[in-house]
Each structure stands twice: as structure tokens, then as C-alpha cells.
Amino acid sequence: MLAASLPLGAAAQESGALRIVLPFPPGGATDMVPRNMQDVLSRLLGQPVVIENKAGAGGSVGMTEVARATDGLTFGVATLSTHGVNPAVYKKLPYDAVKDFVGVTEVVKAPGVIVINPSIIPVKNFAELVAYLKAHPGKVSYATPGNGTIGHMWGAQFIKSTGVDMVHIPYRGAGPAVNDVLGGQVPVYFDQVASSLPHVKAGKLRAIAVSWSDRLAVLPDVPTYKEVGHPELNDPSWFGLVAPKSTPAAQVARVQKAVAEALKDPAVKQRMDAQGLFVSGTSSAEFTQQIASEVAKMKGVAAAAGISID
Structure with a gap:
């Protein structure tokens, strides 16, 4: 396990590329967010960052794959859909948005x-x-x-x-x-x-x-x-990073720190601003709690709107 106090460059001790799973097809806002900071994130971590689109079932296919990963190198792009709406509307969801993941950080708010x-x-x-x-x-x-x-x-x-x-x-x-x-x-x-x-x-x-x-x-x-x-x-959406619950805490902290630094990069922030996205960069604890709160909130919205999917 990588010590939490090591600098980002200590990623040389890690094996393989960092893998970010996008649970939707290319072309949407979900796709833009990690790609806006991919190169900077790779430089900060000192290892390749690979982004893979794994679409299907409102993001459930990709998120299920993330939840089951055990390599410590797989992360997922969580959205208000995958970690708020899906748990509220799907009667049978192959992952638990709260129990199967740890929040890494909210990356942006998305109007x-x-x-x-x-x-x-x-x-x-x-x-x-x-x-x-x-x-x-x-x-x-x-x-x-x-x-x-x-x-x-x-x-x-x-x-x-x-x-x-x-x-x-x-x-x-x-x-x-x-x-x-x-x-x-x-x-x-x-x-x-x-x-x-x-x-x-x-x-x-x-x-x-x-x-x-x-x-x-x-x-x-x-x-x-x-x-x-x-x-x-008037409520906006959001995008963030999550990791499987089994991911070492030091690895989660390392990636959270890298994302926070990437979001301060002028070129990254400029790209986000130009697309109408508002950079965030919360702590792991804050984002984990946010996910739990959003699931509870969306269950109320889904019930009021009468939305339920088998």
C-alpha cells in the first residue's frame, strides 16, 4: 500500500495505469469532465490515466464493474444519475450506491x-x-x-x-x-x-x-x-469520482489530492468554465456523505413523480 504522506510522484511504486470508468457513451457532459483533466491528472499521479466508456442501463453497467473491481486502480465517474437517481428508481440495482463505494471527490457541479x-x-x-x-x-x-x-x-x-x-x-x-x-x-x-x-x-x-x-x-x-x-x-447535477469500497484509503487520498490539484490548473479550469461546469474538489468524507444524502433525496423525488423501473 502506498503511504498517504508520499508525494504524487511516488506513483512509480504503483503498477499499471489508473483506470477511470465512464458509465455512459461518449459525447455527453459525463465524458467531457474526466477528459478535461486526463493529461494533467496523469502528470500529477506519475502514471497513465486510461478512460473507458462502459455504457448501459442508465450507468448501472459501468458502475457495477467499478464496484466489483479489486485492483486498487479502478475508479468510476459517479453522477447524480448513478449515485442518486438509479438507487431511487430501479427496483433491482446490481450495486449499492452507498455500501459498495467510497467517494473520492466531487469534481464539478453541472447546471x-x-x-x-x-x-x-x-x-x-x-x-x-x-x-x-x-x-x-x-x-x-x-x-x-x-x-x-x-x-x-x-x-x-x-x-x-x-x-x-x-x-x-x-x-x-x-x-x-x-x-x-x-x-x-x-x-x-x-x-x-x-x-x-x-x-x-x-x-x-x-x-x-x-x-x-x-x-x-x-x-x-x-x-x-x-x-x-x-x-x-433549479437544482443542478454533479459529477465526481468514486472507488470500490475495498480500495486502500491511501490510494483514495492520493487520487483525491491529484484531482484537487488538477482542478486548479488554469487550462483545466478554463475548459470546465467554457462548458458551463463549475469546479469543486471536495474531500473524500464530504463526497461520501453527499452521495448518501442524494440517494435519500432522490428517493423522495422519485416517489413524488411516480418513477419506478423494473
Whole structure:
């Protein structure tokens, strides 16, 4: 075991590359976060950092693989979906979000956004969208990165809060979902800002509202949900790193320290800022407690929204 007091460069004593499992397909905000800091993290740790996409079942496939790893080198990108929503909505989940993992650190907070394809739905703001949906009950579909994802929860909360009737279309990740919204197959999309931001900037999608305390610098003309009268929809998502429960404490501390330093790197922070992501870098104890709190909170949200997946 590596002593916790050793410098990051002492990673030469470790064997093999550090493996980070991404439980969703390429192309979404989940994919961007670890790749934004991959090179810097590798330099700080003194060993290769390999990122692998292991998608399926709302992130459950990848997270199950992380939970079962015993090499001390496997970590996973945890999200509000994998470590909040999934335990709340799946009746049979092959991992326990609290008991099977130790939190390493929260990496970023990720504001959410509702976007539309303006060529399909001719609305310009939140009030017009709600009016349009109420005029076409059950006729408009919305895309999310999948059943049991935070996008699914955001969509369900939006429907309950506004009193509209929409049809949920789950995808296998943010990339496939946004592609179909761009293509016009599905007109409305709920996900993190980072996934849709390039398409909003290009004028292909229109952002209607964001879930954040204030307007975002990257979308200054887009109101928050609180501004449009729905403060209950204003909670953002988050991304962090977790490790299997069996991972040595010194290894967890070592990686947490490296991530905290990586997030201070100007180039890393600039990339995160440009994508509408807010760097964090909490302690292992703080993130572990956060996960437990989020699971409890999302169980309440899922029960209120009537979301349950076999």
C-alpha cells in the first residue's frame, strides 16, 4: 500500500495505469469532465490515466464493474444519475450506491438545461413553451440520456411543476439523445448544459431555462428556472469520482489530492468554465456523505413523480 504522506510522484511504486470508468457513451457532459483533466491528472499521479466508456442501463453497467473491481486502480465517474437517481428508481440495482463505494471527490457541479429544436417547436421562451405543450397534450416527446438518469428526473419534475403532458423518449446516453434532437426526431431535451452548449451556440438548439442559482456566463440570455417561476426545478447535477469500497484509503487520498490539484490548473479550469461546469474538489468524507444524502433525496423525488423501473 502506498503511504498517504508520499508525494504524487511516488506513483512509480504503483503498477499499471489508473483506470477511470465512464458509465455512459461518449459525447455527453459525463465524458467531457474526466477528459478535461486526463493529461494533467496523469502528470500529477506519475502514471497513465486510461478512460473507458462502459455504457448501459442508465450507468448501472459501468458502475457495477467499478464496484466489483479489486485492483486498487479502478475508479468510476459517479453522477447524480448513478449515485442518486438509479438507487431511487430501479427496483433491482446490481450495486449499492452507498455500501459498495467510497467517494473520492466531487469534481464539478453541472447546471441542467431544457433545450428545444426551434425548427420543430416555434417558441422562444419558457412561457411560450409551456403554452405550446398545453395546447398539444401528449403530442410532444422529450429526450433524456436514459431511464433513471437525472435528465429523466428533470423531465418528470418539469411535467409535474408545469402541468403539461409529454412523452418520455429515453436514449443510451447524452450523445445519441442530442443527435436525435438535432435531427428533429425529438423536439425537447433535458440534460446538462455542457452537452447542448455547442449546439445552442451554433443556433441549432434553443436553450429555454437552466437549473442554477444565477444566469450562466456561457448562456447569459437564458433565465434560470427560478426566474420563470419554478424554483423547485433549479437544482443542478454533479459529477465526481468514486472507488470500490475495498480500495486502500491511501490510494483514495492520493487520487483525491491529484484531482484537487488538477482542478486548479488554469487550462483545466478554463475548459470546465467554457462548458458551463463549475469546479469543486471536495474531500473524500464530504463526497461520501453527499452521495448518501442524494440517494435519500432522490428517493423522495422519485416517489413524488411516480418513477419506478423494473
